[in-house]
Amino acid sequence: MQPRASDDTVELAPPPLELLSRFERLSFRFVDWLLRHHMRVAELYNHTIGVGYVHLGAGRMLRTIGVERLASLRPDDGILLVSNHRSFFDLYQLATTLYRRTELQQPFICPVRGNFFYERPLGVVVNLLAAGGHMYPPFFRQPERAEFNRWSLLRTGQLLRRGNVIIGFHPEGTRNKNPDAYTPLPAQPGVGKLVMDCWPKVVPAFINGMSQDFLGDVKNNWVGQRVAIAAFGEPMDLSQFHSHGNRLATHKRIADFLLKRIYELGEEERALRATL
Numbered sequence: 667m668q669p670r671a672s673d674d675t676v677e678l679a680p681p682p683l684e685l686l687s688r689f690e691r692l693s694f695r696f697v698d699w700l701l702r703h704h705m706r707v708a709e710l711y712n713h714t715i716g717v718g719y720v721h722l723g724a725g726r727m728l729r730t731i732g733v734e735r736l737a738s739l740r741p742d743d744g745i746l747l748v749s750n751h752r753s754f755f756d757l758y759q760l761a762t763t764l765y766r767r768t769e770l771q772q773p774f775i776c777p778v779r780g781n782f783f784y785e786r787p788l789g790v791v792v793n794l795l796a797a798g799g800h801m802y803p804p805f806f807r808q809p810e811r812a813e814f815n816r817w818s819l820l821r822t823g824q825l826l827r828r829g830n831v832i833i834g835f836h837p838e839g840t841r842n843k844n845p846d847a848y849t850p851l852p853a854q855p856g857v858g859k860l861v862m863d864c865w866p867k868v869v870p871a872f873i874n875g876m877s878q879d880f881l882g883d884v885k886n887n888w889v890g891q892r893v894a895i896a897a898f899g900e901p902m903d904l905s906q907f908h909s910h911g912n913r914l915a916t917h918k919r920i921a922d923f924l925l926k927r928i929y930e931l932g933e934e935e936r937a938l939r940a941t942l
Contacts, residue, residue, distance in 0.1 A: 669865055669908050678824060681817045685810065686784075693784045700799045701775075708798035709773055713765060716798055720762040723884045724876065724894065728759060729942075731934055732898040733767050739867060739901065741771050744829040746866045748857060748924050750932065751836040752847060753876040755883065758796065760834065760871055763896055773800065776834040777822050780804035819856060826864040835860070837925045847874045848932045853925040858917030861904065861924075870899040870924060872931035874939075893942055897931040 683691045700708060739745060749760060761774040778801040783789040793801045803818040825831050839854035861868065875894030877883055886892045902924070910916040 669862075678817065678820055681821075682813050685814045686806075689787075690780065690784050690804075693790045694804060696790070697784075697793065697799045697802050701802055705773060708800065712761075712774070712798040712800065713771070716796070717762050717765050720758050721766065722887075723880075724755070724759060724887050725762070727875070727883070727887045727890070727892060727894050728763070729893055729895045729938065730763055730767070730898070731895065731938060732900075732931070733763065735898055735900040736764075736768055736770065736869065739768075739770055739869070741769055742830045743770075743772070744826045744864070744866045745770070745772070745832045746826060746857075746861065746864075746868045747774075747832055747834050747871060748837050748868060748928060749834070749871040749873060750847075750850070750928050751838055751841045752874060753841070753878050755876045755880070756873045757834040759876060759894065760873060760896055761832070763898075764832070770832065772830050772832045774832045774834060775800045775802060775822075775825060777801075777803055777805060777818060779840075780806040819860060820863075823860055823863045826860070826866045833866075837921050837928070848929065848936060850925055850929050853918070853921035855914055855917035855921050857924060858920035859912075861920050862907070862912045862917065865904070865908075868902045868904065868924065870902060870927045870931060872897045872928050872935050874932070874935055893939070895935045895938055897935045897938075899927060899931050902927060 681694070683694065686694065747760065749756060757776050764770045764774070776797070783793050783801050784804045793799055803821045805815045805818050822833060826833055835857055837853045837857045838851040839856070840851065842851050844851070873894065873896040875892060904920065907916060907920055
């Protein structure tokens, strides 16, 4: 039997905004307000304009593996999509693939590093134009903001428990810049805590081939030869962890388990790439 998720009937305490700068507070309040009160508007944007420009900009270069493995998932599920992280555009491609090729039409929300997207005006604009504000909630690198990061993890869990959402999460915690795309960084325990707090449906994915050059990817999409490949795995069975204590050591074991499956999908991606 799956453990019961934490009770979601209690509203979270307010975020510790005093830890943020004035502009960070303004940007956070705006995005938080948008997603709490105008989610339908943001979703209409993402399902039309957002999906459209991602497909036009990179859809032709993308190949997929394993979309059929997601057939058991429903549009009202709370889903945690865990993937590797090679470029800033990986989750856009994964989300667009789900919207275009499956019945999963839930809001796709991606917790994000606060630097740039919440610290700078251009970052807020990019968040709105590229994701309809769905790069939320922010996490910050500075140790003195750990309390805010704890709030963000609780907020992410709250969204998952309510269902009808897909949360995109990178177990490695940061972008993997290793020249070898098939060598992972260490898994971070935060994703394991999120799993144990919510017990959502967890879907692994591996994507490779996108770059950090947005305009370069758009050009390649139409006249280039580079291919991006996304591999999706079946929802993961985490029952072996149900009897474990909700503590840091277990969080790390779960994170390692998820990352191992992600990079197994990487081997499927590598095998397909070798045939192209």
